[in-house]
Amino acid sequence: MTDERELLVLGLLMAQSQHGYQINEFIEKNLGQVSDMKKATAYSILKRLNQGGFVEVSVEQEGNRPQRQIYTITPSGERRFLELLRASIATADNVTPAGNIGFMFIDHLNGQEAVKLLEEKMQKVDHFLGMLSLVPQHGHGTGVDLSIKHRIALLQCEKDWLARTIQELRTRKT
Amino acid sequence: MTDERELLVLGLLMAQSQHGYQINEFIEKNLGQVSDMKKATAYSILKRLNQGGFVEVSVEQEGNRPQRQIYTITPSGERRFLELLRASIATADNVTPAGNIGFMFIDHLNGQEAVKLLEEKMQKVDHFLGMLSLVPQHGHGTGVDLSIKHRIALLQCEKDWLARTIQELRTRKT
DNA sequence: GTCGAAATAATCATACGTGACTATACACGT
DNA sequence: ACGTGTATAGTCACGTATGATTATTTCGAC
Numbered sequence: 001m002t003d004e005r006e007l008l009v010l011g012l013l014m015a016q017s018q019h020g021y022q023i024n025e026f027i028e029k030n031l032g033q034v035s036d037m038k039k040a041t042a043y044s045i046l047k048r049l050n051q052g053g054f055v056e057v058s059v060e061q062e063g064n065r066p067q068r069q070i071y072t073i074t075p076s077g078e079r080r081f082l083e084l085l086r087a088s089i090a091t092a093d094n095v096t097p098a099g100n101i102g103f104m105f106i107d108h109l110n111g112q113e114a115v116k117l118l119e120e121k122m123q124k125v126d127h128f129l130g131m132l133s134l135v136p137q138h139g140h141g142t143g144v145d146l147s148i149k150h151r152i153a154l155l156q157c158e159k160d161w162l163a164r165t166i167q168e169l170r171t172r173k174t
Numbered sequence: 175m176t177d178e179r180e181l182l183v184l185g186l187l188m189a190q191s192q193h194g195y196q197i198n199e200f201i202e203k204n205l206g207q208v209s210d211m212k213k214a215t216a217y218s219i220l221k222r223l224n225q226g227g228f229v230e231v232s233v234e235q236e237g238n239r240p241q242r243q244i245y246t247i248t249p250s251g252e253r254r255f256l257e258l259l260r261a262s263i264a265t266a267d268n269v270t271p272a273g274n275i276g277f278m279f280i281d282h283l284n285g286q287e288a289v290k291l292l293e294e295k296m297q298k299v300d301h302f303l304g305m306l307s308l309v310p311q312h313g314h315g316t317g318v319d320l321s322i323k324h325r326i327a328l329l330q331c332e333k334d335w336l337a338r339t340i341q342e343l344r345t346r347k348t
Numbered sequence: 349g350t351c352g353a354a355a356t357a358a359t360c361a362t363a364c365g366t367g368a369c370t371a372t373a374c375a376c377g378t
Numbered sequence: 379a380c381g382t383g384t385a386t387a388g389t390c391a392c393g394t395a396t397g398a399t400t401a402t403t404t405c406g407a408c
Contacts, residue, residue, distance in 0.1 A: 002394070004275045011279045021357050034278070035270050041395050043358065048394095068357065085283065088276030090291040092298035096209050097271060097328055101178045102262030103321035104208065105185045109259065117264040124266040147277035150335060154271055157331035161324060176364070195387050215365050217388065222364095240372060240387055 003084055005037055009045050010073060010081040013055060017072040020046055033132060034147065046071055054080050115169050122162040129155045177258055179211055183219050184247060184255040187229060191246040194220055207306055208321060220245055228254050289343050296336040303329045 008031075012023055023046075024039045046069075049055045054077030058070045073081070099121075106114050132152050137145055182205075186197055197220075198213045220243075223229045228251035232244045247255070273295075280288050306326050311319055 001272070004270075004272065005395090007279070008275050011275075011282075014279070014282065019357080021355095024357090035275065038396055039357095040359080040397080044394070044396095081279075082282065085276055085279050086287075086291060088273060089280065089283075089288070090294040090298075092273065092295050092302060092332075094272065094299070094302065094329070094332075096178075097325070098175070098178065098268060099262060099266065100321055100324055101182050101185075101209065102259055103324055104317045105181070105188070105255075105259050106263060106317040106320060108185075108188065108256065108317075109263075113260075114263070117260060120264040121266050124264075125268070128266060128268065143278045143280040143282075146280060146339070147274055150274055150277055150339075151271070153335045154328065154331060155268070157328060158266075158268075161327045165320070165324075179365095193387080195385095198387095212366055213387095214367080214389080218364075218366095242387065 004088060005035075005041065005045055006049065007081070007084040007088055008035055008037065009042060009049065010054065010077060010084065013071060013073040014078070014081055017070055019060070019068040019070050021068070023071075033135060033151070049077065052080075053077075111169055111172070115166055118162055118166050118169070122159060122166070125155055125159045125162065129159065178262060179209075179215065179219055180223065181255065181258040181262055182209055182211065183216060183223065184228065184251060184258065187245060187247040188252070188255055191244055193234070193242040193244050195242070197245075207309060207325070223251065226254075227251075285343055285346070289340055292336055292340050292343070296333060296340070299329055299333045299336065303333065 008027075009023065012018065012026060018026075020043050024042050027035055027037060027042065046055065050057055050071070053074060055071045055073050058072065060068050060070050109117070129152065132148060132155065135148055182201075183197065186192065186200060192200075194217050198216050201209055201211060201216065220229065224231055224245070227248060229245045229247050232246065234242045234244050283291070303326065306322060306329065309322055
């Protein structure tokens with residue numbers, strides 16, 4: 001998890017030098033669908049990256065506004081970025097996709113309630129699918145699009161599985 | 175994340191009162207495919223649950239062995255369990271399935287390497303799929319089986335997506 | 349001109365998760 | 379009887395992530 005967050009921050013700095021607020025704004029506004037990293041976390045990651053020599057800090061003053069720390073990726077940081085990127089793409093640690101533990105104990109609920117809750121979940125998945133398909137394409141085959149398509153594919157799969165499972169539970173109850 | 179872990183521990187205590195070591199052993203040996211929670215984490219969760227009045231502790235001494243803390247779920251704990259269970263089944267917070275951030279930046283690699291890394295990932299997914307299909311069935315339609323089937327479905331979907339994407343990248347490169 | 353809301357830019361206290369470590373008891377070979 | 383590996387049962391120090399908070403500036407409404 002940590003590595004993915006560092007990768008995200010380094011990736012944004014690969015595009016251009018930025019200050020903390022800018023990074024957070026970008027994540028909030030454009031990547032809300034992709035990362036749930038919080039402001040304070042981004043700042044602490046920037047600090048860590050700086051201590052590791054992966055980014056450099058310079059201070060900027062604009063008008064009367066408070067000082068800002070501008071972060072710039074270093075050559076060492078670019079190497080680190082590629083390292084993390086390769087690891088991220090090539091690995092599949094994939095333990096427990098969130099929400100899976102609950103299924104283990106579903107027998108503690110009666111069939112009717114289980115079905116109702118699964119339907120609720122399916123609706124939420126569907127709603128989320130809707131949000132994602134509204135995200136505009138960035139261009140042909142950019143990584144960002146790939147990433148979005150990946151999420152859509154997984155969510156669609158989740159939705160299908162829920163539909164099948166609900167059917168099964170309904171049948172069994174009879 | 176925290177909630178899912180609490181749910182897991184409470185769920186195990188719903189089946190029977192247990193001491194910490196027993197819980198950890200069970201998770202390690204039987205749920206390695208389902209949860210990556212570590213020993214120390216389980217102990218700290220038990221402590222928290224105890225402080226919240228969701229489990230009670232009693233001390234047991236068996237022969238000359240060191241004392242053991244036996245944890246028993248309380249009525250309040252059972253309510254909490256159901257609460258967490260319902261929430262877990264009905265929600266779909268699903269932000270960033272691990273490994274997705276990497277795709278965003280895949281353009282920083284050349285096509286050939288990207289394909290190679292995706293193939294590596296696919297192999298790992300496939301290997302993991304193999305492991306999961308070896309897990310013995312617990313019985314007909316128990317939650318545990320449902321949970322495993324869910325993971326298999328998602329992994330299969332991931333594998334298919336990777337295969338499609340690799341094809342696409344190959345085509346594009348030409 | 350002034351008052352409150354929103355934007356800007358961050359820090360801090362706190363809780364959570366985990367690798368490393370501690371410590372005892374038993375089994376087994378030699 | 380002695381070492382030594384493994385099972386038992388847990389604690390602790392440390393790093394990470396985040397909600398809450400701080401502090402200043404700009405802007406629009408009145």
